[in-house]
Amino acid sequence: MKERPVILVVDDDPSIVELMRDFLENDHFQVVTAADATQAWTVFRQSRVDCMILDIMMPGHNGFDLCRRVRTESNVPILFLSARGDDVDKIRGLTLGGDDYIVKTASPGEIVARVKAVLRRTGTEQASSVKVLDYGRIKLDLATREVLVDGTNVSLTPKEYELLRWFAEHPRHVFTYDQLLARFWDGIGDKHTIRVHMSRLREKIELDPDQPQYLTNVWGVGYRFEGLVV
Numbered sequence: 141m142k143e144r145p146v147i148l149v150v151d152d153d154p155s156i157v158e159l160m161r162d163f164l165e166n167d168h169f170q171v172v173t174a175a176d177a178t179q180a181w182t183v184f185r186q187s188r189v190d191c192m193i194l195d196i197m198m199p200g201h202n203g204f205d206l207c208r209r210v211r212t213e214s215n216v217p218i219l220f221l222s223a224r225g226d227d228v229d230k231i232r233g234l235t236l237g238g239d240d241y242i243v244k245t246a247s248p249g250e251i252v253a254r255v256k257a258v259l260r261r262t263g264t265e266q267a268s269s270v271k272v273l274d275y276g277r278i279k280l281d282l283a284t285r286e287v288l289v290d291g292t293n294v295s296l297t298p299k300e301y302e303l304l305r306w307f308a309e310h311p312r313h314v315f316t317y318d319q320l321l322a323r324f325w326d327g328i329g330d331k332h333t334i335r336v337h338m339s340r341l342r343e344k345i346e347l348d349p350d351q352p353q354y355l356t357n358v359w360g361v362g363y364r365f366e367g368l369v370v
Contacts, residue, residue: 145190145259146170150180150206151221152198156244160193163248164255177201181209189216191255194238196222196229204236211237212302213285215309217258221251235322273308275368278345278354280308289345299324300341307355307365316362338363 147169149160154175161171172187174180176198183189192210196203207218219240220233230241239258242251273280279288285301287294296304302324307315317331325333342349354366 144168144170146172146188147255148172148174148180148183148187148189148192150174150177150192150198150203151195152176153195156195156221159248160251163252167252167256169252169255177203177206180206184210184214184216191217191219191259193219193221193251193255196220196224196233204232207233207236207238212298215282217261219251219254219258232322235319237323273305275308275311275354277347278308280305287345294344296341296344299337300344303337304341304345304355307363311365311367314358314362314364320362334363 147164149157149164149171150173151157151160152175157173157175161173164171172183172189174183177200180192180194184192194203194206203220203222207220210216210218217239218237219242220230220238221242221244222229222233223244233241239261240254242254271281271283273282277290280286281288282305287296287301287304303320306323317334320334321327321329338355339349342352342355345354346352356364356366358364
């Protein structure tokens with residue numbers, strides 16, 4: 141029998157948590173809950189979670205902090221649920237790796253519909269999540285965070301791994317300098333910051349770092365991962 145997707149609802153308002161639980165369970169989802177980011181991180185590490193509904197404003201660490209932390213380890217779909225509908229928060233949430241941004245004035249039925257939509261897009265409902273990204277010479281094991289280059293385990297710093305995984309999960313997608321700064325450095329830094337990290341990463345994965353085949357420049361814009369190199 142197919143397992144029901146597990147949805148982690150993170151909100152410090154018990155009434156919202158219980159309302160979402162009722163609607164999600166009525167639609168045959170399993171629901172786990174947390175009242176703050178610290179508790180949510182514990183639940184996330186100890187349980188199978190297929191999707192997160194994440195409040196932004198919470199005591200202690202906020203939803204943005206938790207999203208950033210989750211994205212260092214997992215590509216699980218994240219839907220931000222916020223009382224604020226301004227574009228700044230929405231852009232920040234999506235830049236950090238959120239899959240959707242929902243204002244709390246939305247009906248519970250609409251929120252459930254958007255959970256279903258993001259699960260369809262990511263293939264979670266079909267339990268087809270990729271565990272290994274295979275690009276010929278380069279392989280990333282997402283479960284163990286290991287990177288193999290020509291069959292040899294390569295040691296990357298956490299930041300280098302995060303960068304490589306992000307690019308490998310989005311082959312041929314061009315990411316601008318501003319997008320990379322916002323996602324990996326909280327918008328603090330400049331093009332030189334990115335170039336230094338990309339240079340070190342190329343030294344570890346490219347046959348010729350001066351003529352990269354995988355991590356290539358899009359001049360004046362940013363970088364992209366070329367995918368399978370033949």
